[in-house]
Amino acid sequence: MITPQISSPLKEQEARSPIINDFCITVATVNGSGSATSNGILLRALFTMGIPVSGKNIFPSNIQGLPTWYSIRLSRKGYLGRIETDDIIVAMNPATFLQDLNYLVPGGVLFYDDSIKVNIPREDIVTYPMPVKQIVRQADVPANLRDYVANMVYVGVVAQMLNIDLQAVQRALAVHFKGKQKAIDSNWAIIKAAADWAAANLEKRDPYRVEPMPAPANRILIDGNTAGALGAVYGGFQLAAWYPITPASSFAEALGEYAPELRKDPITGKHTFAIIQAEDELAAAGMAIGAGWAGLRAMASTSGPGFSLMAEYLGLAYFAEVPVVIWDIQRVGPSTGLPTRTAQGDLTFAYFLGHGDTQYVILLPGNVNECFEMGWRAFDIAERLQTPVLVLSDLDLGMNMHIGEPFEYPDTPMDRGKVLWEEDLERFLAEHQGQWGRYLDVDGDGIPYRTLPGNTHPRSAYFARGTGHDEFARYSEEPEIWERNLKRIARKMENARTLVPKPVLQTHPGAQIGIIAYGSTDPAIQEARDLLLEKGMAIDFLRLRALPFTEEVAEFLRGHAHVYVVELNRDGQMHQLLTMAYPEYATRLRSVAHVDGLPLTARWVVERIAAMEGLR
Amino acid sequence: MMITQETSSPRVQANRVGLTRSDYRGLPSTLCQGCGHNAIANQIISAMYELDVVPEKVVKFSGIGCSSKSPTYFLSRSFGFNGLHGRMPSLALGALFADMSLKGIGVSGDGDTASIGMGQFKHLVRRNLPMMYIVENNGVYGLTKGQFSATAEKGLSLKRQGINPYMPIDICLEALVANATFVARSFAGDPKQVKEILKAAFSHRGIAVIDIISPCVTFHNQENSLHSYAWGKDHEMPLHDITFVPPREEIYIEDFEEGTVREVELHDGSVIMLKKLDHDYDPTNLFEALRVLEEAKQNNWLITGIIYVNPQAPTIFDAYDLPAEPLNRLTEDRLRPPRESLEHLNQIFGA
Incomplete structure (x- = not known):
């Protein structure tokens, strides 16, 4: 949670330089009101314009009625992690109206449904009321669909006021509704009416707008x-x-x-x-x-x-x-x-x-x-x-x-592993003195050969079980057999290190310290690295993509004075696993972990690391 | 009522797939001497031999408990998986999708099915997976040394356990209300009936639940108890005399007195001949089945026989549009969509 913005009156006449493709819009709606479609349309339209954009749905565990938010971040530089403040708020939910305003930056923009009759406590923002009911009523939409399309009003108004390409909006509609013309038409009618209304009735008083960008070809959303x-x-x-x-x-x-x-x-x-x-x-x-x-x-x-x-x-x-x-x-x-x-x-x-x-x-x-x-x-x-x-x-x-990026077709054929069908088993038996055991390690890699039900070779069947068993899948409680089997499985698992995806390494010349992270936190960490670099702190980044750890991890730990392990949980779980796997580097590892339910932000990472580094 | 001409002992003669009875055997049992489960394993061996089953076309499944150990005591040439306590149904369901030509035999117990596994059991039944699901029901936990199971009758007194305070669960009723397509009850002390029911159940296309009272000689064989040999021998009330006739065999109707026999034809053309005893019982009538089970429950009767059968119900496989060929033999060229299809998807998700 951030503290409420301190209100100082906005000088409307003051010329503000335009802010292009670098801001965050949060739409506050009621769950189950159809806003997911409207938000998706806005997101896809911006994507179609080539603007780096991300959408984060903050929704309740509820079918209908509770508040929900959708934050769209546009970033010229391609920073697509969550940010904690909003430049633009689209307020459609009276229940959260005042609370939502706390997140709006000074000079920010408030679009709101004009049926929300609340005194706006901020004078440092630009406000645009939207006559949602009136626009819906006047549009050519069957009465029974009006509730579902009301949220398209803000799509039209916001598109008009931010200069979002209406053709891109139309294309997004077509993608969303998979070409179903009736749905496309009724939604488009509202969007167009709302955009026309905004063009005729709202005077642009804020600096935010979008421009198409020459995006790399063939991106996907x-x-x-x-x-x-x-x-x-x-x-x-x-x-x-x-x-x-x-x-x-x-x-x-x-x-x-x-x-x-x-x-x-x-x-x-x-x-x-x-x-x-x-x-x-x-x-x-x-x-x-x-x-x-x-x-x-x-x-x-x-x-x-x-x-x-x-x-x-x-x-x-x-x-x-x-x-x-x-x-x-x-x-x-x-x-x-x-x-x-x-x-x-x-x-x-x-x-x-x-x-x-x-x-x-x-x-x-x-x-x-x-x-x-x-x-x-x-x-x-x-x-x-x-x-x-x-x-x-x-x-x-x-x-x-x-x-x-566009998905890449698998670059390797399927690996079905060590499977023996009838002829394979016949050959195997011939090559191995007539002996095959389901859990017998003949290759020395701990990986045995398996047969599958349906194999009609009279030697193929075995009895699988969760109880103790020997190399031939026979029940066994023998101490040596138990231990031998369990150790073979451990040896088998060692092969994983050569099969799993390697970590992704990003370095900066002269960096002494590092970050290790994994999963969905990548965008926030990319941004945090750049922000820390601006503070004079160069950081290398190793993004883990699998467990068990591969040799690159030890190398990374060896090469850095200390390493921050950033993750979204309370206890620093990856930090724990790294500490166990690399006790010799345990003192180099520093946990940067928290969990509040929301995606990681660069600001939080920068604050924590700067504090731990003693930076101000 | 001879139906076929058996000229020599079946035990040494090769059957129609060239196998002798010993080809259907398993490892020696490690259960107690006299355990009902051993008698059932023996009848499975006989039934499979007499049905000319190819052992490699059978897959055995079990959960945990004495009963679940028994799949190793028959059909050594069949694949098997002894899984988790109460979770055999899901394991079997997933495995049998790999090759729809395989036939499943599941062996469970009253603890495995009626306690920890009740949920999976009932969902397996409602999905009508083609497999034979045997519950070796003794009313007691054997491997953990003699605790009450969920099928033990209320008021039963067991050493160290005291008196059972709860009402028992009737596995056949549970199966029926879950829409089972084949429900039978038998008694391990009546091997002839067990074998005929096993043959019919194995030939049924769909889930075939067989609740077999299988006394535990070590922990629960009191004469006055529903799950004992003595009680079963004295109180078994067969609904009918069962003879299973495989599809290839001719039925000599003159062997049966007219009006004394019901015939139920199964999906594969085999016929269950049910000779009337005290009453005429129609096992294709669901209401009759429910009534007779409830009546038996209220009067402590051990009714045995084929309680319900619906030979034509669709199975889980009918709900899927799968090739006849085993899924687990399909190769990469049939499993990985072509490159162009991905290019098309990239366009759909593109700007």
């Missing part, structure tokens, strides 16, 4: 959950099980939207996948693990509370050596926590998940392109290692729209 789901589609997922949970539901729903078209068998025209809504996350994990065991590329998507339930089954998958991919779109825990807010708080839970000695491969996508890539690559890693791969995204990355 997409949310991380859809990106991850598309990755899974191209990764050949065959069974996805899920249970509804915010903020992960849209992941499975995106599978359901795109897979039917994209995943028709070229030979039979049938679907090559099944998506199953399970009765709970226990069952979702069980279905995925049953399928993974039987040779399908199997996955489940969930969030913290569901992930907790899956712990039971993932322990089995780890020990019975079953490939499976689980996406955890993190929200704020512990417990039910803040279901509609973002965090990176499931990291240590994921890493140590389950009773007994376990360890998991964890992928940490930091942007929508990595969501896509990890969406397919996770299956390759899981099948190669015959183990669960956990992908930790979060609500900010998963549910908000982000600008990305």
Whole structure:
């Protein structure tokens, strides 16, 4: 929370130089009023104009009636993390009207629904009342649709006043409504009427406006959950099980939207996948693990509370050596926590998940392109290692729209791992003195060969279990056999270091200190580095993309006097894992962690690091 | 009522897929001598042998408990997965999607199904996954040494446990109200009936729930208890005399006295012949099934037989448009969409 702005009267006549493509608009509306569509249209229109832009939806755990906010940040320089103040507020919700004004910078702009009859306590801002009801009434829209399109009024007014290209708005409408002409027309009618009204009735008294920018070609605008789901589609997922949970539901729903078209068998025209809504996350994990065991590329998507339930089954998958991919779109825990807010708080839970000695491969996508890539690559890693791969995204990355590069087609063929079908097994037996054991390490890498149900070779069957077993999958309680098996699995997991995505390193000449971070905090950290550089502090940045740690991490720690580990959780969970993995560098590691449910801001990072560095 | 001509002992003769009964065996049992579960494992072996099943086309599943150990005691040549306590249904469901030509045999217990696993059990039933789901029901937790299970009758007294204060759960009723398409109850002390029911259940296209009273000789075999051999032998009330006739075999109707037999034809053309006993019982009538179960519950009757069957109900696979070929044999060229499709998506999401 920031303190309220101190009010000093705005000198209207004072010439203010224009502020172009570098400000933040926050729209305050009521949940369930259709504002998500209006906000999405504004965001996409700005994106279409080539302006670097991000949208953050701050929404309640509610279907209808509670306040919700949507912040659109435009940044010429491409800083797309959240910022804590607003340059422009679109106030549509009387309930939060006064509170929202606290976030408006001096000289900022307030668009508001003129039916909100509240005295505006600020004299240092520009205000534009919008006659929402009147514009809706006068537009050619059926009466039963008026409530749904009322929020299009601010799209039209804001577009007109900020110089947003109305053609871009129209294109955004077409994308949003997937070409459904009736919906496009009724919304456009309101937008156009509102823009015309603003042109005729409002005098521009503020410095904010947008201009088209020559953006790099072929950028895309997409949310991380859809990106991850598309990755899974191209990764050949065959069974996805899920249970509804915010903020992960849209992941499975995106599978359901795109897979039917994209995943028709070229030979039979049938679907090559099944998506199953399970009765709970226990069952979702069980279905995925049953399928993974039987040779399908199997996955489940969930969030913290569901992930907790899956712990039971993932322990089995780890020990019975079953490939499976689980996406955890993190929200704020512990417990039910803040279901509609973002965090990176499931990291240590994921890493140590389950009773007994376990360890998991964890992928940490930091942007929508990595969501896509990890969406397919996770299956390759899981099948190669015959183990669960956990992908930790979060609500900010998963549910908000982000600008990305065009998706790149997978650059490697699928790795289905060590699977023996009938002829393979026959050959294997011939080459190995007639001996095959499900958990027998013949290659020395700890990774055994597996057969799959349906294999008709009379030697192919084995009995999988979560109980103690020997190399031939026979039940065993023998101390030596138990320990030998568990140590082999640990050795097997060592292969992960050569398979997981390496960290991304960004350096600055002469930098003595470093930042380590991961996931959705990337934009805030990029901005923070530049701000700190302005303060004379050069910082290198290592963005982790996976666990276990790869050799680059030790190298980074070795090369820096100290390293700030920045993350969105209370306890500094990555800081904890790094401290454990690199005790020799423990004193170099400094935790910069907090969690309040909102995406990280550069300002907070700069303040904390500057304070810890003794900078002012 | 001979239906087929068996000329020599089935135990040494190869069946139609060239296997002898020993090819269907498993490892030696590690359960107690006299455990009902062992009797059931033996009947599974016989049923599979007599049905000419190819063991590699069967996948075994189980949860946790004495019952769940038993899949290792039959069909060594079949894949199997002994999963988590109460979670076998989800495991089986995911696995069987890999190859729809495989047939699942699940073995669970009363604790595994009626306590920790009730949710998954009922959801498996409502999804009508084609598999045979056997509950080896003894009313007691064996591996943890003799605690009450959820199927133990109210008022039952067990050493060290005192008196059971709760009403029991009836697995067949739970299955029926969850829309099961095949529900049977049997008694491990009636191996002939167990075997015929197993054959019918295995041939049913859909979920086939069999609640088999399977006494625990160590912790719970009191004469006055519903789950004991003695009580079962004295009180079993078969609804009918069951004979399973595989699709290829001819039925000699003259073996049956006219009007004394009901026939239920299953999806694969096999027929369940149900010889009337005291009353005529129609297992395709859901209301009758519910009534007879409720009546048995109120009177402490151990009714056995095929309580309900609906041979034509759609299965979970019918809800999906999958190729007939096993999904787990599809190769990359059929699983990864072509490059052009991604270019198209990039345009859709582009500016």
